[in-house]
Amino acid sequence: MKLSLVVPCYNEAENVAAFQNAVIEAFTGCGYDYEIIFINDGSKDATLHNLKKLHDAQACPVKVISFSRNFGKEAAIFAGLNRACGEYTALIDADLQQRPEIVREMVQILDEKPEYDVVAAYQDRRGEGKVLSFFKKSFYSIINMLSKVTLQPDASDFRTFRSSVRDSILELKEYHRFSKGIFAWVGYDTFFIPYTACERAAGTTKWSFWKLVNYAIEGIIGYSTAPLRLATVLGTMTGISAVLYLIWVIIEKLVFGISVPGYATIIVLILFFSCVQLFCIGIIGEYVGRTFEQTKDRPIYIEKEFLDSVQ
Helix, strand or coil, rough: CCCCEEEEECCCCCCCCHHHHHHHHCCCCCCCEEEEEEECCCCCCCHHHHHHHHHHCCCCEEEEEEEECCHHHHHHHHHHHHCCCEEEEEECCEEECHHHHCCCCCCCHHHHCCCCCEEEEEEEEECCCCCCCCHHHHHHHHHHCCCCCCCCCCCEEEEEHHHHHHHHHCCCCCCCCHHHHHHHCCCCCCEEEEEEECCCCCCCCCCCCHHHHHHHHHHHHHHHHHHHHHHHHHHHHHHHHHHHHHHHHHHHHHHHCCCCCCCHHHHHHHHHHHHHHHHHHHHHHHHHHHCCCCCCCCCCEEEEEEECCCC
């Protein structure tokens, strides 16, 4: 098998058939074997039913993984990689915003450029608003400043890579997964190409603003311990400030004879230091919580059903 396309699906009932047709059209005459691995991530609509129809028809080799519940896109990607058997593996969404024709270009690049192990796509033009664009740029600036690995701005999970990269990723068993960080951490030589995201074939995006915020937090906490150092720095700075302010109050009272303000000053200081303490405890809690979940050693996903392709 030359290529395995890993396709996470969550409530994509209206898109999966159109996606398969687009893949067949894009790879007609390619001269090599390929397979599509659909992962039903606990969908609430008819996604699984439609995927079973595609599997039974076998217009092209199709595998279907169905989770026992929704485990998230990162778990779906990991499950797809576990079932992939191609020389190359491609990660692509089912909504056709990422076109299969680009995957074929990626395969060609890997064939022609053996010095590269990964071909990753980044969006050259985004159709999102200025506010969301600002937050995304800020996220990449922050994480690249704090992390020991560098993330390519605007690069997505849309990429194709060799089996050696797939095997390296499968060795990372962390429960809280952040694919962009994982690809950066495992390394390998990456060739970046631009692409323009198309309109969704059907349905609506599953990524709300707050889901993106949570995803960003996962990335920062998962690939940097700098926030823990920030807690230490804030504690040190506020401690020094408190000592300096205490010295100033004593000087005011003893040298200048100025009466020391009482109630307002105390309340402001209490509120300020309480906020700093709670902020630092919150940072530590995020790391402790993730460590706690990792030590349970629970599986990243539960595979309820698996339909293999007909050989």
